[in-house]
């Protein structure tokens with residue numbers, strides 16, 4: 001049977017199915033197959049090769065009007081974003097993703113085409129890695145929720161957040177504050193939410209693009225592990241908050257150097273000016289770029305893309321974060337505090 005005949009038979013078959021089965025069939029056409037996929041989407045469970053006899057696993061959900069709004073993001077963006085933030089967690093452990101599953105809660109105002117668009121974006125982002133999308137779930141509900149579980153493996157061992165050592169070099173790979181600046185540009189109306197990213201003026205587009213779907217440096221996580229990183233995490237809630245989590249877990253001080261962070265704030269200048277926010281605030285407290293924060297032994301050769309931003313020092317009690325010797329307040333995003 002030629003591919004066109006096959007596609008036509010598929011469409012006829014879908015026309016006879018219930019809505020849920022037809023929707024799943026439509027989604028399955030957009031799911032990348034990973035190099036470790038043994039059984040993909042379509043059965044009770046998927047099956048994934050794990051030759052190391054261990055795997056890593058993480059889960060993160062995104063919720064409409066909490067992490068995104070359909071007024072500012074397309075369904076495709078929402079899918080890409082859901083994949084990116086889970087793939088970032090895998091990278092932050094020094095891992096490579098092997099498989100992802102995606103559960104969708106679909107409200108009545110979302111069409112089948114829109115949800116297929118979301119899954120297409122999800123699959124597109126996963127295609128930046130060697131992983132497959134091996135299954136999921138669709139259910140009805142009052143708000144759009146995308147809940148993802150990602151599996152992976154750590155070829156050079158797990159890099160935990162609690163193992164930073166005094167004397168280590170602190171480094172970051174990726175941007176800081178781009179997503180927050182994008183969020184502010186949309187919130188203040190400086191960039192209308194209805195504009196597609198390609199229609200936004202070029203000086204502001206990178207911020208809005210990162211807000212809609214971040215672009216974490218996935219392969220840099222494995223390279224950091226290979227280079228001997230002692231500790232690593234992705235920055236989801238903001239540098240001040242996430243660095244404190246690493247400092248607490250490692251019982252050390254993460255001592256940032258202002259001049260070494262200056263490059264990050266310079267990159268924010270056009271967007272921060274347009275949105276009327278302080279670029280330093282965005283560097284320290286803006287989350288959701290999902291860049292990698294890592295601590296390396298002082299003699300390490302840092303992988304491409306990592307920039308030194310400070311040192312690990314002793315801490316009198318618990319963990320601490322400083323900037324040029326002064327304490328940094330934890331002012332990143334907190335879902336459960338009042339806003």
Ligand SMILES: Nc1ncnc2c1ncn2[C@@H]1O[C@H](COP(=O)(O)OP(=O)(O)OP(=O)(O)O)[C@@H](O)[C@H]1O
Nearest residue numbers: 058059060061085086089092233234235236237287
């Ligand atoms: N409901 C839960 N039950 C058990 N463990 C949880 C629960 N929620 C979070 N955790 C665990 O707590 C730790 C921190 O979770 P958190 O979601 O803050 O981190 P993250 O996923 O790295 O960051 P973010 O969600 O901001 O991207 C993780 O190890 C996570 O598995």
Ligand SMILES: Cc1ncc(C[n+]2csc(CCOP(=O)(O)O)c2C)c(N)n1
Nearest residue numbers: 065066067068069183236237287288333
């Ligand atoms: C519409 C809208 N309102 C507010 C925000 C800001 N925001 C939401 S969650 C989060 C931290 C990361 O979440 P998590 O810890 O769950 O990964 C941030 C900075 C947004 N992105 N969209």
Ligand SMILES: [Mg+2]
Nearest residue numbers: 059060061236
């Ligand atoms: Mg989480």
